Every structure is written in structure tokens, then in C-alpha cells.
């Protein structure tokens with residue numbers, strides 16, 4: 001099953017169109033997609049027999065500005081650093097012994113297509129596979145973890161490296177990765193059963209049609225079941241929460257010399273089974289300058 005957020009309304013996505021969830025369920029579910037995750041088990045049962053709507057051929061295709069984030073207001077938004085071996089190596093850092101979890105703020109969540117405002121001249125790309133929680137998870141075992149996941153989507157963990165790395169022994173990951181627009185999610189949510197192996201999902205990032213990142217979640221140091229289990233032993237994961245699982249190698253910071261996003265650059269983000277996101281970069285007005293703000 002594929003679910004999307006079309007102009008603020010949850011829709012089931014079929015090969016030949018979409019079904020508006022609230023209309024087809026007589027208001028039982030939706031229209032707010034975030035509320036659907038709170039009733040996920042009942043929603044899945046209903047969706048299996050839902051009537052098929054008629055709609056445009058490409059209801060959630062790349063470039064459509066009316067498609068919004070599949071989880072627009074997650075209560076908790078986690079991300080994981082250095083979760084691919086080659087990315088840890090390009091970062092010049094040791095492989096982590098535990099998941100390196102940080103948080104992004106929900107105000108950074110954005111639509112899967114549109115403009116990316118660059119607040120500094122060191123904004124970098126990070127394609128990631130993200131999962132949305134569909135059932136409360138508290139101290140769950142890894143083998144049960146996928147049962148707490150509503151589905152998989154594509155994410156970018158856009159990162160202002162200058163802001164992120166400031167702070168010496170307390171680098172400012174949460175802030176450097178939370179400017180508006182820094183966490184696009186979409187264009188669709190895909191349920192895990194749609195994958196022959198949900199622990200081997202391909203992901204790619206292109207900048208101006210140059211392939212800069214290509215990987216598979218099969219190479220995650222801490223795969224989705226381990227991340228969900230680990231997090232759930234510390235915090236309670238609630239429906240609608242989002243976990244970004246980490247980025248493979250090929251970020252701009254790892255290039256020699258480093259290469260960051262410039263106005264006019266086009267970032268295309270792809271996750272197997274999910275499809276593509278597309279963002280056009282422009283200079284933010286005003287730019288962020290810590291020295292000016294603090295003066």
C-alpha cells in the first residue's frame with residue numbers, strides 16, 4: 001500500500017490514480033495524514049478493501065507542488081549519524097559502537113518537491129531512507145520492530161555543515177540540520193510488505209543529474225529493526241514519529257575539495273519503491289550569520 005499527502009489530504013495511491021481517504025471512509029480516517037498514523041492498524045484493515053478512486057495518471061509524481069510531506073508534524077524526529085561504513089570513513093571518523101542518534105526539529109519538515117533555501121554557503125545533501133512509526137513502541141525486540149513501522153519513505157537530511165560543526169565538544173547537529181526545508185519527506189509512504197526485503201532498500205541522490213550518492217539499507221551498520229528496538233528501549237516511539245536511518249557515502253563534505261549546494265542546483269532524491277523528490281536551491285533571505293545575529 002502507498003499513502004501520500006495531497007494538498008493536505010491523505011490519499012491512497014494506486015497505479016491508475018488516488019483515493020481520498022476521508023471521503024472514501026466517510027470521515028473515519030483523515031483527511032490529516034498525521035492522524036492516520038494514530039489509527040494505523042484499523043486504517044490498514046480498511047484500506048485493504050477501500051474503493052478505488054479515479055484521478056490523474058501521475059498523482060504524486062516528482063515536481064508536483066501540491067504533494068506535501070508524508071509525515072508533516074512528527075512528534076519526534078530522529079536521525080542517525082555515521083550509519084554506513086563508507087560514509088563514516090569519508091568523514092574521517094571511527095565506526096560507531098552504538099547508534100549515533102540526534103534529533104531534528106519538526107519545523108524543518110518539508111514537501112517532497114519545491115525550493116530549498118540555503119541559509120549558508122555550506123549546505124550539504126544527505127539522502128536517507130526514513131521510516132514512520134505506526135504503532136507505539138516501548139522496549140520492543142528487534143525481531144518485532146518492523147511491526148511497529150507504518151512504512152518507508154525518502155528523506156533528505158540537509159545539513160548546514162558550518163552550523164552543525166560549531167560548538168567544539170557539543171556540535172550543534174540539531175540546529176545545523178533544522179533550518180526550514182531541511183527535512184523533506186515523501187512523495188509517498190510505502191508499507192514494508194511491498195518490499196521483497198525491507199532491509200535492502202536502494203537509495204540515490206543526484207545533484208544536477210550527477211549521481212553523488214548510491215547505496216542500500218542492506219549496508220546499514222544498525223539496520224531499521226535495531227534502530228527501532230534501541231530507540232524504543234530509551235524513549236517511547238509514538239505513531240507518526242519519524243526516524244531517518246543514515247546517509248551513505250558521497251556527501252559534499254567528503255569531496256576533495258568539499259562541494260556544497262549553490263543557488264540553482266537541483267537535488268534529486270530517490271528511494272526504491274518510493275520514487276523521487278526534487279528540490280531547487282536558492283539563496284535564503286536573509287542568510288544566516290551567527291556573528292551578525294549575536295552582535
Ligand code: ZN
Nearest residue numbers: 126157246247
Ligand atoms: Zn543524516
